[in-house]
Amino acid sequence: MSGQKNDDSPDWLGLLQWSLAHQDGTAPTNISMMTQDNQEWLERVMKEGVVDEPKKIGQAILTIKQHMDNNTLSSADIELFKEISDITEQIDMAGVFVKLGGLKLIHSLIYGYTTVSTMTDSVLVVALSLAGSVCQNHKEVQDSAINISIEFAESLLDAIIGLFMKD
Secondary structure (H helix, E strand, C coil), rough: CCCCCCCCCHHHHHHHHHHHHHCCCCCCCCCCCHHHHHHHHHHHHHHCCCCCCCHHHHHHHHHHHHHHHCCCCCHHHHHHHHHHHHCCHHHHHHHHHCCHHHHHHHHHHHCCCCCCHHHHHHHHHHHHHHHHHCCCHHHHHHHHHHCCCCCCHHHHHHHHHHHHHCC
């Protein structure tokens, strides 16, 4: 039996012969150094294709802070808070938000909440929503919120109650 071929077994020799007869035609490639133009193009594409989310969060925080300092909060700031909220849905980015001073920004927004304008109310609602979402299920962020001060939690409650009392 050792010399006989079983009809159920694969025909390895036939497969090898067929494979050798039907090569894909690839040949050795000629690899050369990348030209300066190609290198610059590749670097530009890589820079444009990758979004630096921590940098984006930091820029948004600085912009909002400047608007708060100048008392010029607008619908653009609402969009910035929403953008930060989208980014911080990734749990690691919530930590980055805190490290870049995001909770302190919201804290100062709440304490600076003295003007009675619809825009400030709208910004405050989005900021409070962001504070809630970054603290959710993130122990380090929760600890940071507590470390900012116990007054942070109290100020959040006061701001929420104040918004409901207006309606």
